[in-house]
Amino acid sequence: MTDFNNLSDTIISTNQFNLRKTVAPYIKRWFWFVLSVLICLSIAYFKLRYTTPEYLATAKIMLLSDGEATGANAAFKDLPFFSEKEDAKVEDEIGVIMSIDFFRNIVKDLHLNITHYAEGRIYTSEIYKNTPIHINFIASDSIIDQTSFSFYTKIISDTYFEYKLNEDDAPKKVEFGEKIPTFFGGMIITPSHLDLSGNFDIEMRTQITPVRAIAESLKNRVVVFQEKASSKIINIQIQDPIVDKAKDIINTLITKYNEATLNQKNIKSINTAKFIDERISLIAKDLLGVDDSIVRFKTGNKVTDVVSEATQLSSSSMENEQLLEQSKMQLRQLNYMDSALGDVNSYAPIPANLGLGDPAIAALSTKYNELISERDRLLKSAGEKNSVVIQLDQNLRSIKENLNRSITNSKKSLGIQISSLENQSNKFNSKLFSVPGQESKLRGIERKQGIKEQLYLYLLEKREEAAISLTATSPSSKVIDQAFSSGSPVSPNKKIIYTAALFLGLIIPFGIIYVKDLLDNKIHNKEDLDREFKNITILGEIPRIKNTLKASEKLLVERNDRSILSESFRILRTNFEYVRRGRNIENYDNVIFVTSTINGEGKSFFSLNTALTMSNTNKKVLLIGGDIRNPKIQSFIKTHSKEQNDVVGLTEFIVDKSVSVKETIYTYTINDIDLDIIVSGKIPPNPAELLMSDRIKELFDYVSGQYDFVVVDTAPAMLVTDTLLISQYAGHTIYLTRAGYTEKRILNFAKELHANKKLNGMMLVVNDVDQANFGYGAKYGYYGDHEKKSLFKKIFK
Template identity: 30%
Template sequence: MEEEFEELKSQNSFDIKALAFRALNYWYLFVITLGIAFVATYFYNKQLERIYRVESLISIKEEQNPFFSSSMNLTFNWGGASDKVETIKTILKSRGHNENVVRVLESYIHYKKQGEYRLEDIHTNAPFIVSLDENHPQILNTPIKIVFTGDQKYTTTIDFTNAESFSSINYKLNKAVGIIPKEEVFSDDFVIDEEAATDYYKFALTPRRNTNIEVGKEYFVVFTSLNSEISKYRAIAVNLKVQGASMLVLSLTGPNRAILADYLNVTSEILKEKQLEEKNQFATNTLAFIDKMITGVEDSLRKDELKLKKYKQDNKVFNPSLKGEEVFAKLNKYSIEKNDYMLKLQYYKLLEDYLINSTDFRSLPAPASSGIEDANIVNNVSKIVGLSIKRAKLGETVKNDVFFKEIDQDIQSTKSVLLESVKSARSSIDIDISNVNTRTARANAEFRKLPEEEQQLFNIERSYKLSEASYTLLLEKKNEAGIVKAANVSDVKVIDSAKDLGQGSIMPNTQKNYSVALFLGLLIPMAFVFLVTILDNNINTPDDIKNLSNIPILGIVSRSRAETNLAVFENPKSSVAESFRGIRSSLQYIYKNIDKNKTKTVMVTSSVSGEGKTFCSINVASVLSLTGKKTILVGLDLRKPKIFGDFGITNEFGTVNYLIGQKTLDEVIQPTKYENLDIITSGPIPPNPSELLISQQLDEFIGELKQRYDYIILDTPPVGLVADALDLIDHVDATIYMIRQDYTKKAMLNIINDKYKKGEVKNISLVFNDYRQKAKYGYGYGYGYGYGYGYGSYGNGYHEDEQKTVLSRLKSLFRKNKN
C-alpha cells in the first residue's frame, strides 16, 4: 500500500525544472508579450492627463497689537492660536469660503486649446479674457470654439451633435436650467470688446495684455457650474507642517499648475482679509457706538456754546466774582463726575438689554468706550464677543447642532457672569450718583446766594463745560479705537506662496504602469507555459519515466540525423549508433544467465504506433550483427509492415506466408547487403493476424529460427492497441518497450506497468527514443531523430500512415525507381 502511495505521489509531482526549461524554450513569447506590454503602456501613459500637486505654506498666530497697552482700555484681542488652527482648517474646506474664491477667480470660466488627446486648460496663456454677463444664462460644459478671423473679429461655434442634453446657468442666482438647441451647429461672428449675446451665452471678449492674437488659431471656452468648481476645490488638503506647530500646508492637485497656484494664493489672501476683518469687529462696533454718542454731544455742545456767547453779550457779564468762581468749579466738577457715572450707567443698561434680549453678541462695543475699567466686565465682554464670532463662523460650515453645544454653554455661562457683574456695577454707580447729588445740592445752596445774572451765567457755562468734557472724552476713546484698529494685523500670514515651478506630475504613475506592464508581460506567457505544462500528458524526460514506472531504462536514443532508419550502418560514429551499442551492452547483461551458445531473442514493442519500434528493431539487429553473430530481424507487425523499405527488399512474401503454409522458412528469409543480417518481412496483411501469432506454426517458426541464428529480433505490434505482442512474450528472452519523447502519453504505460507488476512480463526494459538536448525540457544529448520512413499502409490497420515531409517522400520515390 505504501509503495502504491509513493508511486501515485511521484506521478502527480510537478517538475519545476521542466517548467523553467520549457519557459526558456518559449523565450520569444516573453519577448513579444513584453514588447507589446511596454509599447501599449507607453501610449497609455502618453495619452493620460498629467496631474500635478502645488503647495503653499501659511502660519496661524495670535498677533498682539503693537499699540495695545494697559493705558489703552479697549480690549478686543481674543481666542488662541491652537483654537484658530482647527477653525481655519474648517474654513478653508467650507463651501462659503471656496465659493468666494471661485467667484473672485471666475474659475468656472475655462480657457482651452486642442491638445494631442484632449482639450487642455491654458488659463492665462489664452490671448483674451471673457467678461460674463452673470445675469444671462451661459451654456454649461459645452466647448465654445473661438477662431479669430481678423485683428478685431472672431467667430464662435458650438457643436450640439455629440450630446443628447444641454443646460445653462445663471451665475448670479447659481441656478441651472435645461435648454434645447435650435440647430446642430451654431455659429456667429462678433467684434472684440463688444458684447456677444446669443441664446446660449452673453459675454464680451477683450484681448489680454502683452499677448498676440493669432488669426485662424482655434481656442475654446467652457463654462462649468459653481457647484462643481466649489466641490472640486473643497478637496483642498490642509495639513499641519509639523505636529503641534501653527503652520499649515495647503495643497491642491489638478492638471494645470498655474490654476492651482492662483487658487491657493487667492484662498490665502481672502482668508487673511477675513481674519483681519473679524479681528477688527470689536473695534468697529466700538467706533460705531462712539460715533453715535458723539453726534448727540456735538449738538448739545454747539447749542451751549451759542447760548453762552449770547448771554454774555446781552448781559455784559464777563468777570464773575471770586466766590462765584469757587462755587462754579465745585458744581462743574460734580457735574462732570455725575456725567461719567451716567455714561457708564447708560452702557450698563445697553449691555443688560442686549444680553437679555439678543442671541448674537458680535455687535457689542468695548466697555472702555464708556470709561468702564472693571477688568471682570471688560474681559467677559471680550470673551462673549469672541465666542459669538466663532459660533457664527462655525455656522457657515457645520449644520449639526451637536457642534454648537459646547460654544452655547460657554456663551450662556459668560452671559450669566456678565449680568451679575452689571447688576453689581449698577448698584455701585447708583450709590456714587447719590453721593454726587448730595454734594451738588450743598454747592447749589451756596450757588443760589450769588447774584441772578451770575447764577444764569454759571448754569449756561456749566452746561457747556459738561458737553465739552463729554465730547473730549469721546474723541479720546475714538482715537484709541482707531489707532488700535489701524495697527491690527491678520493672524494669518503667508510664508510660502504657491508658484508654478514646473513641478513634475504625480499622476499617472508611469513607473508603476511600466511595472504592471512588466508583470503582465511575464505573467501571460508564463501562464501559457504553465498551462501547456499542466496539460502536457506526454513523457518528456527520463525523470518522467522514473516517476511513472518501475521498469528499468535500458537505454536512451537521441534523434537521428540519418536519412533512413539505418542509423548504425550509415552513421556508425554518431551518437545514435553509440546509443545502440550501449543497448547491446545492456542486453548482454540481461542474457548473462542464458547459455552463451543458445539463441537470444529480443522483442521490440511499444504503446502505440510512431514510437520507434521499427527504428529500434532495425538498429538493434544492426548493432548485434556487427558483433559477427548471425542475426535475423523478423517483422511480426502483421497489420502494418515496415522493415522492408530501408533495406530495399520486397514485402510480397514473409512471415504470414510461412504461418499459413504457403512458403518454407528458406523462401521467406531475405538476405541483406550487410554481413550477418537477414530479414523476414511481415508479408501481405492477413485477415486474422492475432490468430496467426498464437498458432502452432509460430512456435515452429521461432524454433527453426533459433536453430539457425544467434540473435532473433522481433518487430511486434504496439501493446496499447492490440494484444498480439503480449502473446509473443513467452517466445523471447528480453523485451524492449519503446517510449518516444514528447509523443508517448503518460497513461500509455499503465498497461505494461500492470503486466510488469503482476509478473506477466519479465526481462522487460524501456528505451527512451527521440531524445533531445537543450529542448524545452532541459535534458538530452543534442541530436535529432529522423524517424518516419515506412512503406505501404494497413488497410485494416490501427493508425493512419505517419506524415512525411516532402523531401522524405521524394527520396523514397527515388530509391524505389532506382531499385
C-alpha cells in the same frame, strides 16, 4: 548488477539545488525576454511621447498668530474685554484654505470653467490666457456657471470663423459678433486681438464646464501640508500641464484666504467702533446741554464765588454725585449689553464691557466674543451640523445665559446702590440748603460737566484707535514664496516609466514560463522519469527529429549513419546489451516487446529503428508488427515494398493454420540495411481473441530460435489488453514514453504493471526529447562534429 536509476538518484540527491538547471528554462527562451522588453520599452516610449507633461507649482506661506499680526486686538490691548488669546491649529487653517468656496471664487476669477484646446492630429494642447477668441454670453453668470457645453471653431479670416457642435459635423461659416443660438441662451464670439493671422486654420475646441465641477477638481488636485511637524510654514502645491495656470491658481488661493481672514478680523473692530460712535453722540448731547446750563445760570444769577463754609460739604456731595453718575452710567451700559445679546439662537459679536466694575461680566463677554470668532472661522471649512460647531453653539448659549443672569444681578445691585446714593445726595442737598441755591446749582452743573468731559475724551481716543486698527489689520498669513515651478515636468516620470517597462518586460515572460512549467504535468526528459520511477531501468532518450516532407526515410537510421538519431539508438542498443547481460532469462531472452501507455508515443518508430540498429551490427533481426488493431509498420516500409496487398501478416498466420511462420516473414532493404519483418496483416474484428491463440506460442518458439533478436511492436498497454495477453513471450519489455506528450499521472499505470510483474524485464525510454531538455545536459552526435557556439551560448555555458 548496477542499475542506471541508482546513478540518477545519486546525482539528484547530491545536487538538490542546481542554479544552472533552475535558470535554464528561462535562458533557453531568452528571445521572449528580449522581445517582451523591447515591446514594453516601445510602449513606454510612445506613452511618454504622446502624454501631456505636467509641472509642479509650489508656494510657501507662514501662519501668523495674533501676537504677530496687527488689528483690533493690538489697538485695544489695554482693554481687558478686547484681549484675545488665539492658538489656531495648523490643521484647522489648512481646512479653511481647502474650503470649496475659495476654489469656486478661483474658478470665477480665472475663468477656468471656459477652456480652449488646440486640436492636433495626435496631440491636443490647452490654450491658456492667449486665446484668439473671446466669448460673450447672453445668459446670466448664474446660468453659465451651471452649464456644460462644447463646440469647435476654426478662424478662417479676420472677420469670419467656422463653427460646429460636434467634430464630425459640417462646419458653419459665422461672422465675428454674430449671435450663435445655444440651449442656454446664445453667445457671441469676438476676436481677442486685431491680428488673427497666426491663428488661421487652427481647429480649436472650447469646453464650458460647471463651476462646481471645476472647483471640486481643483480641490482634489491641490495639496496643502506642513513644512515639518509643529511648523507654521505651509506648502501649497498643484500639478498642471500649464505652469502659468498652476501658479495663478495657487496665488489666487492665497489671496482669497488672506481676504477672508482680514474680513473676519475686521468684524469685531467695526462693531466696536459703531458702539463707540453711538455713545459719543449721546454724551456729546449731554455735555452740550450741561454747558448751556452753566452759561444760562451764571448769566441769570451773576454767580462769581463759592461759599467757603460749604467747601467740605460740597466736596463730599461731589464725590457722592460722581459715584451716582458712574452707577447710572454702568446701569445704562448693562441695559445696552442686555439688548445687544438679542435672541438665544443669534450669534453676533457684542460690544465689550467699557469699564464695568463687575469682572465676571467682563470675562464672560470676552469669552463670548472669542467663541463667536472661533465659530465663524470653523464655518469656513465645516457646516453648521459639524460636531465642533454644535458644541460651540451650546457653549455660546450657556455663556449667554450666564451673561443674562450676571447683568440682571448687576442691574439689581446697581439699583440698590443708586437708591442709596440718591438718598445720600438728598441728605447733602438738605444740608446745603442754607447755602445760596444759586451756588449749589452751579456746582452741580459743573460736576456733571467734568464727568461728561472725562468720559467724552476717553471715547474719542478709543474711536481714533479703532479707526486706525481697521486700516492696519494684517492677514493671518505671510507669503514666504510666491508660486514657482522648476520648469521640469514631474509627470510622467521617464525614469520610473522606463524602469517599470523594463521590469514588466522581464516579469511577463518569466511569469508565463513559470506558470507554464508549474502547470506542466508531462515528462520532458530522462530526469523526469528518474523522479517518477526509482526501481525501473531507464535506457535512455531519443532526440526530436525534424521531419521533412520529401524524405520521410530520414526518420529511419541508415548504414554508417552519424546522425543524432542513429547515435541515440546506438547508445540505447549498448545500454540494452549491458542490462541484458546482467539478467538471467531462460526463455525468450532475445525477444524484445515495445509498448507504451497510450497511442501516439512512437512505438512503431522506435521498434523499426531499434531493429535496423541491431541489424546494422550483422545480427539476424526480425521485426514483428504485434499491434493488429492499429498497425503502423506498413506506413514506414511501404516505399520499400512493391506488393503490399499480397503480404501475409500476423493476422493471417493466426487465423489460417495452413500458413507457416516462414510464409509471413519478408525481407526488406531499408536504407541499405536488410531486415526481416512480419507485418500485422489485415485488421481483424476480434484482435484480443486472436492473440489468445496457441499459434502465438508456436510463432515465438520458432522465431526466438531462428533470430538473434526479435523486436515486437505491440499495442498500447493501458488502452487495450493485447500486449498483456502475449507478454509471457517477452524476455524484455521496452516501455516507451514521449516527451511533452506523456502525462505524469498516467505513468502510475506503468508502475502498477511493473509492481505486479505483468511485463517481463521492463525498461523505460523517453522518445521525442527536445535536445535542449536532454537529461543532465547531454548532447547526442558524433564526437568529431564540433558545434559552432554563438556568443550567447558561450556566455551562458
